[in-house]
Amino acid sequence: MEQNRVVVTGLGTVNAIARSVPEFSSALQAGRCGIGPVTVFDTAEFRTHNGGEVQQFAPREMIPRPYSLKRMSRADCMAMAATVEALNDAGLFAAPDKLRGEMGVVIGGGAGGMLECEAVYRDYLLGTGRGLAYSRFASFCCASSADQIASQLRIRGPKTTFMTACSSGATAIGYARDLIQTNMAPVVICGGTEPLCRITYAAFNALQAVDPEHCKPFDKNRQGLSLGEGSGVMILEALSHARQRGARIYGEILGYGVSCDAHHMTAPDPEGAGAALAMRRALEDAGVSTEAVDYINAHGTATPANDLMETKGIKAVFGRRAYQIPISSTKSMIGHTLGAAGAIEGVAAVLAIHHHFIPPTIHHQTPDPQCDLDFVTEGARASDINIVLSNSFAFGGNNTAVVFGKFADSGVTHA
Amino acid sequence: MLRRVVVTGVGLVTPLGVGKDVFTRQLFGGFSGIRPITLFDTTRFDAKLGAQIRDFTPQDFIRPATLRRMDRLSQMATAGARMALDDAAFQIGPHNRDRVGVVLGTCFGGTDVAAQFGKVLFTDSPRRANPILVPNVVMNAPAGHAAIELGVRGVNTTVNHREVSAETAMAYAAAEIMRGRADVILAGGGDIISEFYFNVLTHFRTLSPQKGGMEELRPFDAQRNGTIVGEGAGIVCLESLESAEARGAIPYCEIAGWGLSAAPAGPNDWPTDPIGPSLAMTRALAAAHIDSGEIDYVSAAANGGRRSDRIEAEALGGVFSSPGRQPRVSAIKGSLGEGFSSGGIRAAAMALSIQNRTLAPTLGLSQPLAPLNFVLNAETQVAIRYGLLNGVSSGGTFAAVIMKKIG
Structure with missing residues (x-):
């Protein structure tokens, strides 16, 4: 059914091997490895030290003014950077107000603003907090990324955040498609975001699920995963809407x-x-x-x-x-x-x-x-x-x- | 062809008691669950009150083998799911377990476990972090535990979007049933009171008392001065009408439609205008194919917050402006406290209101900030054909769900 088809018209990502979609495409084709020493926090006390960290992440270079970085966590910034790229890619960065009024945002989360809040929490536990930086908790919830995207871009359609651990991002894409198919929104920004942080790193290490070197999927000698971070965002759009504005179509979400x-x-x-x-x-x-x-x-x-x-x-x-x-x-x-x-x-x-x-x-x-x-x-x-x-x-x-x-x-x- | 979705069961673990019978007596009898907090020492805080769950014996609902792996929030949610399923008299077996799902919303998740895990990590060494705690640190633990306990392999998802998590979870679940991806979904949500979050909420001046007033939760009141925390889990058994009819179940009500919206707001803050909540409600009305004059009753989200109550009241006044057709409005957080993912408990209360033709009072309201048709004392013999459950969340997210009497 024509009116039920949902297509992908924009892509954005930051991850350990790319800070843009074209970079990601070539790195995937080259089989580049982005797993190396973690530097966003000190790993000395941990069992392992490697991870897929986003290298030299500079949000200001990717998120243009007047969009604010104030009170945004690393996870929020990565999601915002990927969203800016995806919207530009789709030709919707300067979308008209009417479309913004209907556009949806669905993000899959994980640790959210945990990386930034860990320091506050440690101070709280150790009783060393002179002035605990509670304002950082504004970005603690996973919901903060979708909130920032919607608020800064003045979007008024359906907005939500899924947290189903390692399947959050996929669920967000699936639900975004459903929102379009049920006429809740003509265009939805969807994806997921995840920061490396101590709590997650400690948790997977405690489960002894981390390969100290780098992960070796499907190899006989595989020992566990490598934790990574990043964001992936796609712009989903009703086919009729994409056609009407002559958008470039990357592919279709079939189910x-x-x-x-x-x-x-x-x-x-x-x-x-x-x-x-x-x-x-x-x-x-x-x-x-x-x-x-x-x-x-x-x-x-x-x-x-x-x-x-x-x-x-x-x-x-x-x-x-x-x-x-x-x-x-x-x-x-x-x-x-x-x-x-x-x-x-x-x-x-x-x-x-x-x-x-x-x-x-x-x-x-x-x-x-x-x-x-x-x-x-x-x-x-x-x-x-x-x-x-x-x-x-x-x-x-x-x-x-x-x-x-x-x-x-x-x-x-x-x- | 989209299928119709009905509510066939409710499960409640609340500050007013456990189970629908005691909950019904307490809520519609005008009692409050707000008491001095005993979960932790409140000496150093201005706020002392909270609505903690009471008389909850998880062993009554959960097998010992599953129970010992669960954190407190998972226990509450799983017990709620079991109660909702039992209330619906739905039997799970090998023939239907893949078509039964669990979709929950939580705002903070099992923060007590996260705090316990983090404590070792930050005050001792990450090498001594306890692996047993890990499964319960993640927000989707309650839904996962409930699925294991009930043995159901259908849709399983957790919404984690602040105070509208549970409303959104129910909307998602209803959509999955409508599209035929599941026949039954236990939907709703829950949150717990924890010391660490009490700190954070104190910092953000969310809690009463503010500005030297009395510590009270006064929804929609001109003298309101912040909220009082609550906790608990509320689960509704959502089922396709055809499944309910096939087994002869008598539904409480139907999910007639819902609307979701966003409005620009500062981080963790509120929008300045009522456009967001108005949009969610008008979208829900459009989805239910009715006009605002047909709504008989609104279960509002108001919690005594200075700004949130105002924009919700303004939105209600704007959306329900047909002369002579203003719905009755109550805000039951006056009895339950702000339970964050309260949508499940409030949806169950709405289902009970529709079935029993009673309206719950708005405790704490004496000087309304706006001329809405408030329910101040419990009322009986009130026919509700359409009820609207309203959800508002900091950060600018809004959800409205319309529930309809069948027949």
Whole structure:
């Protein structure tokens, strides 16, 4: 149905290997590694020291005046920078007031303003706070990023924030599409943002889920994830609205699916049943067959449990076809950006479609007989892609899968 | 074809008591849950009062194996979800568990656990941080725990957008059912009172007493001087009308529509004009295909906040301006305190109002700041065909949900 189609008309990102979308596209094709020593806080006391940090992040260079950086956390600034890029990319940065009055903002969050509040909290606990900088708590909630974007850009449509840990960004994209399909907004700014911070770093270290070097998704010797940070934002738009203003169309959101493992708070269902349910629901929602999927952007955190269950889940959904689909984990390059992961990976999926390539899984050296699919370990591949399935799985058993497609006027590419 | 969504159950863990029977007696009987705080020492604060949950025995609702892994907020939310499911008399089995979901909203999450985790991290060493606490530090813990306890694998999502988290969660859940992605979703939200946040709210001058007045929560009152914190969880069992009809369940009411909006505001601050809340309400009316004169009752978000109550009152006055058709308005935070993700409890209260034809009083209101048709004392025998649940949040986010009597 023409009126129900939702397309991607703008992209924005900052992450460990890029501070813009063109940079991200070339870094993905080059298989660049952004995982190295963490500098946003002192890691001396921690078990591990590496992460996918956004290098030399200078918000003022990316967020033009008169937009204020006052009381904005690192997470807020990254989301705002990605939003500015995405809106410019979509030709909507100077959108008319009428459109701003209807535009929505849906962000997936993680630690929010935790990085900035940790210092205040430490002072509070140690009783050393001379003048506790409580004003920093203005940006503490994950909601702060969406609030800043909407308030500074004077947007009045639906606004919300999801926090489903590592699937927040994917859920935000799925919900943004629903808002457009149900006529709640013609255009929605959606995505996710996540800062590196001590609490998160300590939490994953306490779970012994962090690879001290860099993550090695689907490798036999994988030891855990690398934490990362960044933001991914996309502009979703009703097809009719995009056509009317002659917008460039990157691709289409074809469907999404959500499920819950109902198994364990931090460990995934070992058989991947919840993951498979989310993938099936996304494909069903999109109306695409397993045969039509050309590439899977895996959750691929590189924890022993995730990669095994994800492999099993993909096999359960795709059967024999699982062995023929290229699958990669872009986390091998930027780390696991938690609340932003589904959004940054969504940007990667759309770039793969638009620029005809499949991003690689880097750092993969030793094949795992239990993870025996095509993980694109030799480097990026040139390939014409029509349909991408992007997986995001999270603590709490929160699974989300999103299906992206190449845009075709007839709307039948994925039949 | 979009499906219709109805409320078939309510679950309540509140400062007025646990379960719908005691909650109904207390709320509509005009009682308050506000008392001196006992969760922590309030000596160094001006504010001393809070609405803590009372008489809550989580063991009554949650199996021991799951319970021992849960933080306090997860216990409240999971017990609420169980109660809502039982109230709906909905049986979960292998045939339907993939079609039952949990969608919750929380503003602060399990802040007590985060504080405990951070304490070791910052006063000792990150190497001694306790892995057992990690699962409950994340905001989506309550929804995850509830799904594990109930064994449901449907849609599971957590909205984390300040004071409108629960209203937005219910709107999201209703949309998922409408689109056929789930048959039943336990939706709502909750928050807890914690010492650290009490500090932060004190700093932001959110809490009564301000300017040397008495410590009171006076919604929409000219003499209001800040809010009083509350806590609790409220969950409604949302179900497709066809699922409810197929099993012979009698719904409390239908979710007729909702509206979401944003308005420019400073960080953590309020807009200066009522456009935001007005937009959310007019969008909800449009979605429900009714005009403002058809709303009989509004459950307002007012909490005694100096600016938030004013813009909400202005918005209500502007939206409901048809002569002779002004809805009755009550603000039940006068009884419950500001529970942050209070939308679930307030939605359950609205469902009970529609079913029992009673209106809850606005405790603490004596000199209305605007000429709205306020409910000052509980009223009975009041027919509500359409009720509007209003949500307002600092940072400029607004949500309105319209609930409709069936038949």
